[in-house]
Amino acid sequence: MRVFAAMVLALIAAFAAPAGAQASEITAVRFGEHASHTRIVIETRAPVRARAHTLSEPAARLVVSFEDAAWSVDGLPDRAGIGAGLVGVFRFDGAASHPRLVFTLTGPASISQQMNLDPAGGGYRTVIDIEPVSASAFASVSGFPQSAATLTELVVREAGVDFTPQACERIRVVIDPGHGGRDPGALARFGGMHEAGIALAAGLQLRDILNETGRYEVIMTRDRDVYVSLEDRVRIARQARADLFISLHADSAGDNTGPRGATVYSMNARAESRARSRAFSEGDWVDVSRPEEVSRILVEMSLSNKRSQSELFAESLRTEIGRAGPLWRSTPMEANYAVLTDAETPAVLFEMGFMTNREDARRLNDVRERRRLMQSAAAAIESHFSGCRAPGRTYWAGGPATASASAR
Ligand SMILES: [Zn+2]
Structure with a gap:
């Protein structure tokens, strides 16, 4: 279901081979x-x-x-x-x-x-x-980034690409339990587990719930208590060409036991600018056989798609989680987290509750309560990809659809 990626490849191919070149x-x-x-x-x-x-x-x-x-x-x-x-x-x-x-x-x-x-x-x-x-x-x-749309339209028009989306196939979800190994995350204050343990337990539960539906291919950045660098987590999402990346964490408010509830973050402008530099420095988007401006257009299109998809999913997640328990922040939240900085994969960081709050810690340590929370997360994923459920229907939202409309 790499609709966007397929479109990008088609665009590159079409641009790279102008007819009647002389x-x-x-x-x-x-x-x-x-x-x-x-x-x-x-x-x-x-x-x-x-x-x-x-x-x-x-x-x-x-x-x-x-x-x-x-x-x-x-x-x-x-x-x-x-x-x-x-x-x-x-x-x-x-x-x-x-x-x-x-x-x-x-x-x-x-x-x-x-x-x-x-x-x-x-x-x-x-x-x-x-x-x-x-x-x-x-x-x-x-050119960039201010008027990417204009040049994008030009490239799209000249390329004459058909943007008909592909049919939905298997949706790839990367679950990223935060911390692990030598990095325990926020320490247990109430209840038994450190943040790393809670994130892993929750991640495995979410994996099992998604696997039961048979609709997803689930990839874990870790499925046991090991240390995985932030870079490697992003790389895993990138290599999986994931449709969604969800990082699981539990918050800490230091000595303050008051704050409680869940928060969902998507990338902020600084994270987006890191994603932009990453796209070029790691070479994924650099292709010397095409003009640099085309690479830039493609990265901007990808980032725009990622941004809208991440925000849409964050909204679904907040809605579902809010039904199951308290939210610390019910409004859209953005942050500059390293794991959110792949240029393509829609990604959110889900703080499931506060380690420093007695009631949150109790719920996060309780296997049944935690499963309920992960069922809410799974419901959000289902709702986000709901367009894929009916056979023959396609899932299509976000940035490139605009380019598609203007290309006709
Ligand atoms: Zn954390």
Whole structure:
């Protein structure tokens, strides 16, 4: 049921293989400095299809991608040169499947016009005019992350991808009992078990409840009292290509025995930004055969899907848990937890109650009470994936559906 992943792969495939690609040599890059704008002229031996856009991060740049192009500029064997006006330097990157010229801008600028001109003494010309704009205007029209949707739509339209979702198959749920081994988590204050023991016992109960339905493939990050690093927990979710990741914990309020009840967290903005860096640093989303911007689009689409799915599931979980017992926080809660930082897997961290509260600790240590709590969690999972229950129906919600609608 990797609907989203399948769509992403289709998108990559379609983008990477443009029909009727025709190589053309770039023979000159020239600049014209005018009072109101800077003109960039790219000369080619044959007509060429080029697409230009600006990027604001990590530095202000203008990127011109070609369907296919080679470098053949006399006097610039290093494939780089110095610009004029709003362009500081430029370089040609021919390694990507879509070769591109990257112009470093000296300040915020936007594209005011782009034209293709037939030869007049020289070669075919792609002319791009850029003009200075305010920093905020630049941010609003530039690539990522601000206007991912616009470029996404462009890529989707050009790729001509069919977004018909696949039929529901087996749903993969990763259960992550927190702590373990040398890390006991919050220590037992009332009742017998430390947090690690309670999380494991609850996780195994949830696994058994889900397995009984026959609808899920359950993957445990640990099923005994061992230490598993936070990195490894995320990696397990990633490798399983899980549809849902649920981390089980029990809270602590230090010396304060008052706070009680459950809390459900999804990733906050900082966790999302860690997920974004992880996506690139671990190489999962980096593919040198496609333009960097496409990778960025795909990561943003994935994060947007993950965010909406995580929030939807957190809402189901709060609803079900709230029926079974007290909630410490009944409103959406977000946090920067490491286990929530895979760029793709919808993930929540479920604090089942407080180790530091006598009544919570009693319930969490009681096998029947704990099973009741896990039945509520299972009900939330069932409700979240309810679209998958009827044969032939598909489960589809979140970010990519928007791209799908706009692609038609
Ligand atoms: Zn914990």
